[in-house]
Amino acid sequence: MDYRAQLGIRFITRRKGSLIAASLAVAIAILVVQVNSVIFQGLYDAIVRDLINYRFGHVFISRQEDFITKSSFVLVNWLERIPYVEAAAPRIDYSAQINSTVNGQLIKDYAVPVIGVDPVLDRKASTMYQTVGDGQYVSFRNSIVLGAIADRDLGYPKVGDTVKLKFKDQHGNDVLKRFTVVGITKTAGSVGLDNSVIINIDTLREIIDRPQQTQSIIVKLSDPTKDEQVKDFFLSSFPSNADKFKAQTIEEAAELTLSGFRSGIALINLVGYFGMMSSAFAVVTIQMMQVTSKTRDIGVMRALGSKRKDVLLVFIFQGMVIGAIGAGLGTVLGVVYTVYAKETHLTFQGSLALEVKYNWTSIVQTDILAFVLAVIASIYPAYKATKLEPVEAMRVG
Amino acid sequence: MADYVLEVQNVDKVYGQGETAVQALQNISFKVRKGEFMLIVGSSGSGKSTLLNMIGLLDRPTTGNVTIDGIDTSTLNDNQLSTFRNSKLGFIFQFSNLLSDLTVLENVMFPRKIQGTLQSAAEEASTLLKTVGLESQMNKFANKISGGQAQRVAITRALINRPAIVLADEPTGNLDSLSAETTIHLLKSLNRKLNQTFIVVTHDRPQFGDVDKVVTIRDGKIVEGELEASLR
Ligand SMILES: Nc1ncnc2c1ncn2[C@@H]1O[C@H](COP(=O)(O)OP(=O)(O)OP(=O)(O)O)[C@@H](O)[C@H]1O
């Protein structure tokens, strides 16, 4: 082995205290970055997952500022013939005044988002139906499913109770309709439809006098990576200029929700990188101590014929050992935490379960960064070491 | 005229500047032949170590020249001086000067590792260690052997590159009298056996008995008339 590498390795591995302190500093910085990534990237991915499952699908089709007049039956059939498409379902987002009578007492009118779904197709394209904790999903014409928040605001009507909704149809006339509660949804986090109510889309079409019309179609893909292709294929078959169709991938459809979150993640990552910077300062300090304690050895090396650059290399190698051990330890700790988070479906205070992924690219990138920082942090102490003169070997004491 | 392995000419060394300047050496000149055993003696603070540092190219004279093996070292740059020290000089210091993170054998081979001539280095190193009776300690770390053993290891390390001169600054200063005697005996026998030039600083002139040459320093100057040269 190269003698400079050998000395660098021996210098640091035979000083357990310095080695542990320096590599822990590196490891902890990596752990912080990884835990941040598991939690915040996990939260982001969980939100994307729920937005796909509950609201938008992988591809979201709508029409600019208007209802889709083309038959949803035709569109769904057309979409489901595309190989990557698993299912598609029509929806209408509307709103109504709602009131309910609990124990003979009237709870006052309340504005609530109303979602019209196709009882059969929606079960294939969305997992909304799985969020019904109590009762069942929308089925017959005057059935209604209440979101947990809507249910609370209405004074906790139960399955079997009756609620009355007041709609304005497309001509501006008030339409009153009575529904029977068949289920109550409960989702973790804020992405579900807990503040809404869900009814049969055909009932809604009838009430607002828009027979056959649809507001959006959510498309679930068997291969989510093909979302751009499906979107482009749809738009080329139903040109947006003629039909005024709009097709969006999940990223585009949920842009507003996601962009804020993304900048939050960027900020959190910045905090992680500041952690890395401070670990680099710890490495500088420990390396300076190493150089001081090895003054005589450096003098001896120089007296025996080592050049200044050889001394430099010894301490750079030492930094590489610190970086490698720190990165290894940090990765192990980080991966252990990631596995734990994934296996336990980690959540925080009943919020949505994190969508934990093994992001090896980011892990390797963090490792390389930490390793490089440890080496860079060694440059100044190593340079200081080269400034020591060979006479140091002769110093008394 | 015989070839000189070392020529010191009009060497001055001044530490510091202005009012605090210390003239550690003044107009030092002498010559050493190959194979000579030379002592530098003098009282504490007289400038012995300073002179040895000049000869060992660990520090540069303020003025004057040090010529080793016919090469005027004042013309060499820092890297060339390192290479020169490695191939032409061997060092034995007073205090533990082994690298404590290397084994005894690795310490002895160290000058070879720097040189990059590792072929048969391990065998030569262990042969040398055998001659000083330390073959059983070869794989111990350098901080796990006694002071006297460490000095013997340092001697073998100084010899591994077959240098022109081996320099020693108070090599027995830190040893008990028995280890000191062993060390001196070893140095003198190596001098004879290998025709190896030694320059040794000591404050205990009598310990060394008969030697080829003695330079006495007082207040940074050679004391004339006390220049012993038993072979002249
Ligand atoms: N780096 C230095 N800076 C300033 N002055 C120095 C330095 N090194 C030595 N001196 C001074 O130079 C003079 C000679 O010192 P040197 O160490 O050569 O003496 P010495 O003969 O080896 O003494 P000793 O027997 O105590 O080792 C002393 O006055 C000392 O104080």
Ligand SMILES: [Mg+2]
């Ligand atoms: Mg001295």
